[in-house]
Each structure stands twice: as C-alpha cells, then as structure tokens.
Amino acid sequence: MHVSIFQGIKLVFGKELTAGLRFRAAWAAMFMFALTTLACVSMAMQGGGLDPRLLAALLWVILFFASMAGADRVFADEDTAGTLLALQVYGPAQAVLLGKMLYTFFLLLVLAVFITPLFLMFMDCTVTAPLVLAGTIFLGTWGIAAAGTLIAALTTGASIHSGLFSILMLPVILPVFLPAIFLTTGAFGGDVQLSYLGGMGIYDLILTLGASVLFDYLWFEE
Amino acid sequence: MITIGFTGVVQTFHGRPIFGPLNERLTAGQITVVTGENGSGKSTMLKLAGQLLSPTEGKVIARDGDHELVQAAFRSQLALVTPELKFYSRLTARENLQFLLGLRGIELKDDAFSALLERVGLREKDIRQTYTGEFSTGMRQRLKLAALLASGAAVWLLDEPGANLDAAGRELVLREARRGAADGKLVFWATNDSREEGAADACIHLSRH
DSSP states (O other), rough: OOOOHHHHHHHHHHEEEEEHSSSHHHHHHHHHHHHHHHHHHHHTTTTTTOHHHHHHHHHHHHHHHHEEEEEEEHHHHHHHOHHHHHHHHHHHHHHHHHHHHHHHHHHHHHHHHHHHHHHHHHTTOSSSOHHHHHHHHHHHHHHHHHHHHHHHHTTTTTTTTHHHHHHHHHHHHHHHHHHHHHHHHHHSSSSSTTTHHHHHHHHHHHHHHHHHHHHHHHHOOO | EEEEEEEEEEETTTTEEEEEEEEEETTTEEEEEEESSSSSSHHHHHHHTTTTSOOOOOEEEEEEEEEEEOOOHHHEEEEOTTTTOOOOOBBBBHHHHHHHHHTTOOOHHHHHHHHHHHHHTOHHHHHTTTTTGGGGGGHHHHHHHHHHHHOSEEEEEEESTTTTHHHHHHHHHHHHHHHHHHTOOOEEEEEHHHHHTTSSEEEEEEOOO
16 A cells, blocks of 8 residues: 555644644744844844844844754654654655655744744834745745755764754755845845745755655665 | 565674674565574664665565565565654554554554554553553553554564563564464564574574674
C-alpha cells in the first residue's frame, strides 16, 4: 500500500501541528523573541520617526531572527526525541519534507500576521501599499520556510546545530531577504518595484524544488 | 520472495573492527537469529540488513525475486522493533499508529485498533487518553510490536524485542515471530536468549574482535 503525496503531507502537517500545540516551546520561543526585539526597538526609538527603508529592514530582521529561534527545530526535535528513525522507516521522503515545510511556512505566516500589526503600531508606520506588503510577507516567509526546512535537515545531528543553521541560512536566504526589504520599503511609502515580487516567487520555487531534489539523498543516506 | 544477502561485509567504527568478512543470506519465511556477546555487532548487522547503515566493505543487497530493492522500495517493506525506535511522546498510541501507518497508506479503523491492542496485550481503556511518553517501557515495547504487525511489512528486524517484557510478553514475541515467518515474512532477530535462539530456523553467531 502506498500513501499519496497529498495525504502524506497532510499527515505530517497534522502531526507537527498537534505536537506543536501540545508542546509550545518552538511557538513560545519564536513569539517571545519577536515581541522582545520589537519592544526593545520601540523603546529605543522613543516614538521617533524612521526612514521607511530602516523600518523595512527592522521588520525583516525581527521576522528572520525570530524564525531562526523556531524553524531550525523541525528535524532537530525529532533527532533529540529519538523519533527520527520511526519517521525515516515509515515516512516517504517527499511527504516528510513538504509536510514539514508547509508547517514551518504556516508557523512563520502566523508569526508574521501577529507581529506585523504590532510593529506598525509601535513604530508608528504607515502602509501605503498593503497588498505589496502582504505579498512580500507571503513570499518572504515561504522562502525562509523552504530554505529553513532543508538546512534544518542538513544540520540535524551536528554538535553545533543552532550555530551552523544560522550560518548556512544567511547566504541561502539573502536573495529573499534583500528584495523583501526593498518591497517592504515600497509598501511603507517608498518606490514599489513589483518585479522583485516575481523574482522572490521564482527563487522560492527554485528553493522548494532544490530542497525536494536534495532531500532524497539525505533521507536515504546510510 | 524477499532475500537479503551479505557479501564480504566488513564493519568497522573509527578503524575499530566490529565483524567480518561476513557472507550470509537471509530468506523470507524463516526466522534468522544473530547472537553474540555485547559489542559483537548484532544491532549493527540489523541496521545493515535494514539499509540504515552502509557497510565499511562489501555489499548488502535486498532482492524481491530478481528485482533489487533500494531506498523507498525497500523501506516500504521494512518494520522494526529496536531500542532506538521511539514514538512521539506527546501523541497517544492511537495517534502514533495512525500517523506512522497512515504514512504507509494503512487506515487504522476502531475495530482494527482494538483488535491490534488486544493482540499485543495492551488494554485500550488504559491507554486511550494517555500520551506514549507516559507509557512504561514494556507498554512501549508492545506498541512497537503493534506497529510492526499492523504495517504489513515483509521484512521484520527485531533487536532484542523481548527486553523489558514480562514472560507473557516474551511468549507473545516468539508466537508472533513464528506466525510472521509462516506468513512469509523475513524475520531477522538479534538476541542472546537461548529460548528465542532455539525457536529460530537459522542462526548467525558473531564473535567479538
């Protein structure tokens, strides 16, 4: 008997969500990191206005580093708990990868939906192009989820897992990170260059396909 | 019919020899036990048989008739009861089985779940709302056996499955292994229990280097 890829993804996503909601460490770490950073930046600025470019960079630095606090755990938690073997024996590679990627994307999207309105409020920031901001957040979090899931799988078992994850993540995610800042600057009142959205979408797709191709080698590595 | 062949297999860890050269053939429909003192490489041999580890030298090849089974094709035929296999501690027994078996395309209905628990000696009312993290070691061992039985896998790798089980539990493992072999499963079993060894059709003894 074989499970369809969609059913497999649904099962992995459902398991991640159930386990994540019952043990909220990853959620709490991400949300508390984002809130603490936002509070620090907001207090440091003391209500002073900032350039849209600086505001956009701040928002993405908060989202990126908050995601580092939770997204790197998708495989490390399985390894620590000893459940990775069961998943490797029973789980089809692509369903595991894409299910975990979808869950990370969902987690980051929830984080972004939670933190962005607070950021706008605390930083007294006006959004002139809300659809561009929404599209940028969608594609930006997708990119972080795709790269994060693959790199989390690559670094699982490494003795300096967290450090290695952040170091490897930065160069891979720069092609998403930089256009996301440019587009968010546009959404905060600067010039909007919509071609960046297309570029981000293509890079996200390449990341997802690349992760899918590489993951089989990792999954069946003996 | 599935076979797993070991040809000239030598295993070392960080230059330390474990065993080899080994030439063996495991066949479906029989129980093959591997025995040897602690550190002789019984668990390592099981991992090699399950393609979860590559040998330092030589080849381990699984075949179904003339077709070589590799990667996903082999893994979909594999089930284990080993100390390294763990369940999700914050999911219940039902949730764990539904998830793992679901990934193999097996749907676990209420009746089948109840029958499975009864078969491995777990009481449904005791574990219905309990996370597996709260199970005793023996209960977890029985649940691993339940996953293996329900998986429909053709290759069973058992690494001291009687460990942490009471006398009835060890009897259950023996009975299920015999039944599995009779159903055409390839049962490869690491043990040092003379009774389990006596129930086997073939035996491989590993001596420590």
